[in-house]
Amino acid sequence: MDELAEARAELTLSEEQERQLFERLRNVRTAVQVQRNRIDHLKHVTKPSIGRLPITVLHQTIHLADSEYGLLDGAPLLAKSEAVGD
Numbered sequence: 001m002d003e004l005a006e007a008r009a010e011l012t013l014s015e016e017q018e019r020q021l022f023e024r025l026r027n028v029r030t031a032v033q034v035q036r037n038r039i040d041h042l043k044h045v046t047k048p049s050i051g052r053l054p055i056t057v058l059h060q061t062i063h064l065a066d067s068e069y070g071l072l073d074g075a076p077l078l079a080k081s082e083a084v085g086d
Helices: 003-045 055-069 080-084
Strands: none
16 A cells, blocks of 8 residues: 555544544533533422421521520620620
8 A cells, every 4th residue: 555545544534533523522512411401400390408497496596696696685786795895
């Protein structure tokens, strides 16, 4: 086989590899987009695992906020230590 024929055969093989790589890249990009769409859809469709706080957690949160900021006695939102001037 002469050098020109060998170069042409090598070019043909390289072009085929290029075509296969582009096809594979296109397939991967399509799969990525499908998964992104699926995730977006699931984010909007699935319910959160906790729909609301249990009463005990809510009670503890309010109690802690009241003890720190005095929320239930009508005081402004300052820490009690700031209100006293510490």
